[in-house]
Amino acid sequence: MHYAQRHPGLFSQVATLSGANEFSRNHAVMRAAVVATLTNIGAPLCGTSSPTCSLNFGPTVSSDAVFGTPYPLFNLDWRWNEADPVAHMDVLARAGTGVTIYTGNGGGNPAEPEFWVQSASQHAKERLDALEYPRTTWTTATAPAGARTATAATTTAAGHRTSWTTSRDSKRHSRRRSRRTLPLPGADETSGGRPPCRPLTPG
Template structure:
């Protein structure tokens, strides 16, 4: 036990604490001020002034069969926001993420070209955040929900556990005119592109074929483009049945996790029977993005294909991409195929696999090219 402290000693300690407070507090205040300034430079929201204005985004009005969900908007900044809408064509609420050019608000007379980005399965609209090139100051980027396994098609079966699933109608007849009605777009095919990866790659090529009046440019990255390949049909079936295994790789799911494609649906739900017996697979053939008859509809479209070949999935997408490029050549239709193999020729981050580490630099290559094409279209007489 410590001996008692004398009154004189206690008084000395009191004065010492008093002096310490007067010496330390200014140093603390200066340190806090310095830290706050440093954090402000880094952009941390915690030190933003209390009176800072909330981000302002364009006001959207319901149109083309889309109804906005009250309270369903998420505004990250005035150039990055998400709307939630409902439609009779697809059951449940669905999100649409929008990236605006940084100069959109400052130049209210200017109209902008648009690229529609179609995510893979079982991705979401937020997958676009993994592709920095889509946040372009030269165009608007729109990312509509494509479902965990929508395959960008109007399903044969509409009475599955997922309910109404007319994804193609939702996107082409509702989302596109909804965006044109609410944003300052250039509503012409020469200023509109569609691009996608994996499931969205086949969707992008199909949409460009189904509506050449809407899209003048298309990019398909690592797409299951050839529906004549048994492996591509197997990928669709695996998503319908939500099967585990190798097709866990066909997604942007976190490493080490298996993709979840949602509730089980019948194997014939999307495209009908996949078996080429007595014409049972007629819907597959009609949709097939690699079919020469469908490819012929791209005669006046800018076409770019990207693929690696360094894992099992990319081995299939490489075969499909080369088949499409070869058939386009036979039809006399110009296209650009970038087969980056093991990824060494594309970017240090890319290993040639089915991953955003390759898709992000592929988009970084494509976006300046498509925006240059938009600009060239603007300079043509009559534009």
């Protein structure tokens, strides 16, 4: 979203999938997570026996490498605040860019990273709602750690809601999905809940 905000009008649609959507000092946990990735702070915890350790983010760079110093002293972190997607949702709204936000919620467990991702994404959605921007789609999934089933729900700015459940069979490793969709405006029974198609006309 940050790139689209820097270049308004270049994209007609943007999407964020479990993205770090808030860089300001108002969401210190998300900023700290980005800094931890840059500095590869978790690598020493992995040791040498686990080359695929999830805490090893690869080569280490300075915490200042992306937006300058991330530490909120004497406003030296102003570049992080300027790059904060939540603070600039109005740019996307003025450009008429469609915004789609996907996130899990870590099963409501603060120990799960997705818990904080959902918090930042929620702030982005709240900002768009405050602008009364209609081209917004919000999807959040609930799945406790280790769960075999996830339940997700999608809500558009117009209030249309879709919910579904996805489960994974531990023996056959297959996925089963059940879906319930509320009709969209202009839909009829023969269209399967979708608005009727309109024929294209030569330009």
